[in-house]
Amino acid sequence: xxxxxxxxxxxxxxxxxxxxxxxxxxxxxxxxxxxxxxxxxxxxxxxxxxxxxxxxxxxxxxxxxxxxxxxxxxxxxxxxxxxxxxxxxxxxxxxxxxxxxxxxxxxxxxxxxxxxxxxxxxxxxxxxxxxxxxxxxxxxxxxxxxxxxxxxxxxxxxxxxxxxxxxxxxxxxxxxxxxxxxxxxxxxxxxxxxxxxxxxxxxxxxxxxxxxxxxxxxxxxxxxxxxxxxxxxxxxxxxxxxxxxxxxxxxxxxxxxxxxxxxxxxxxxxxxxxxxxxxxxxxxxxxxxxxxxxxxxxxxxxxxxxxxxxxxxxxxxxxxxxxxxxxxxxxxxxxxxxxxxxxxxxxxxxxxxxxxxxxxxxxxxxxxxxxxxxxxxxxxxxxxxxxxxxxx
Numbered sequence: 001x002x003x004x005x006x007x008x009x010x011x012x013x014x015x016x017x018x019x020x021x022x023x024x025x026x027x028x029x030x031x032x033x034x035x036x037x038x039x040x041x042x043x044x045x046x047x048x049x050x051x052x053x054x055x056x057x058x059x060x061x062x063x064x065x066x067x068x069x070x071x072x073x074x075x076x077x078x079x080x081x082x083x084x085x086x087x088x089x090x091x092x093x094x095x096x097x098x099x100x101x102x103x104x105x106x107x108x109x110x111x112x113x114x115x116x117x118x119x120x121x122x123x124x125x126x127x128x129x130x131x132x133x134x135x136x137x138x139x140x141x142x143x144x145x146x147x148x149x150x151x152x153x154x155x156x157x158x159x160x161x162x163x164x165x166x167x168x169x170x171x172x173x174x175x176x177x178x179x180x181x182x183x184x185x186x187x188x189x190x191x192x193x194x195x196x197x198x199x200x201x202x203x204x205x206x207x208x209x210x211x212x213x214x215x216x217x218x219x220x221x222x223x224x225x226x227x228x229x230x231x232x233x234x235x236x237x238x239x240x241x242x243x244x245x246x247x248x249x250x251x252x253x254x255x256x257x258x259x260x261x262x263x264x265x266x267x268x269x270x271x272x273x274x275x276x277x278x279x280x281x282x283x284x285x286x287x288x289x290x291x292x293x294x295x296x297x298x299x300x301x302x303x304x305x306x307x308x309x310x311x312x313x314x315x316x317x318x319x320x321x322x323x324x325x326x327x328x329x330x331x332x333x334x335x336x337x338x339x340x341x342x343x344x345x346x347x348x349x350x351x352x353x354x355x356x357x358x359x360x361x362x363x364x365x366x367x368x369x370x371x372x373x374x375x376x377x378x379x380x381x382x383x384x385x386x387x388x389x390x391x392x
Contacts, residue, residue: 021369031243052210083210131215314355
């Protein structure tokens with residue numbers, strides 16, 4: 001992301017600290033700080049942010065600290081169950097009525113009309129839907145008016161049936177409710193899991209565009225109102241943007257975060273009896289994962305994780321530090337399942353006459369939404385720095 005902004009000429013130096021990043025749920029949490037007192041929350045109170053966007057729903061539990069600072073208390077969670085998945089359920093329903101081949105041709109040749117259909121569905125059906133049958137009247141979906149191009153792709157029995165119905169498909173209450181329920185059920189599970197981790201949470205805020213859905217609000221309140229206060233801030237769709245601006249004005253507003261992953265670096269110690277023979281390389285060494293920071297650890301934004309490392313060979317003139325992360329709490333090797341490569345950077349190692357006695361202090365800092373790495377050659381005191389996009 002930094003490189004894109006640099007290439008676009010929006011920043012003069014790729015490593016400038018004038019560019020800062022935050023996550024959507026964190027930005028929403030900052031925005032909600034301004035209304036905590038309205039709900040009787042004070043220093044020490046914990047609150048849950050449920051950011052219901054178009055694609056994902058992201059959850060984070062925050063604690064209000066002294067001096068209007070925020071701390072993160074549980075590991076963030078998310079799933080693909082935002083508002084657009086209700087739209088997908090509608091398109092799947094339509095596909096059953098017109099055939100898969102007809103929908104595929106429409107998407108391939110007239111995708112603009114697909115977008116128009118979704119917009120019309122949102123305006124006439126999705127947004128007004130409250131979940132109350134008394135509020136709902138069967139909506140007649142007129143293909144000739146909403147998507148005329150679709151007619152020419154429909155063939156066979158589907159075409160005959162739609163002709164009989166004047167190219168109108170009825171969207172009744174049960175059908176529309178069926179679009180919402182699988183998506184909302186996922187959101188309710190996410191909330192339930194977060195509240196299990198933080199049973200003393202005092203407040204829940206629903207933010208993001210999908211949180212404006214009256215049916216979603218009703219389902220959330222039915223499920224959790226007996227356990228926790230629930231609020232929807234005014235104009236929840238702008239909570240993320242507003243909070244991001246507030247964070248830009250005061251990046252110290254966030255005091256702590258909880259690591260979502262376990263991080264480490266690849267090392268190559270000498271192979272030892274008990275190590276897998278198949279992993280022994282031609283130089284008698286073995287590549288292993290060296291843990292530097294464990295998932296679910298709460299870290300201050302300025303906390304550093306440091307380890308002193310040495311070259312494997314006396315004649316090395318540089319070291320490539322390869323950084324990995326995993327969803328597990330620990331690991332032995334860098335090619336294990338769920339292990340991911342984050343990136344690498346190179347550190348020069350002159351003074352070959354010192355052999356392997358050329359320590360390098362490797363430091364990782366995770367408090368920001370970027371991961372900052374620093375390597376200090378302790379022989380000549382030269383410092384190397386780089387940043388990686390955060391996986392958090």
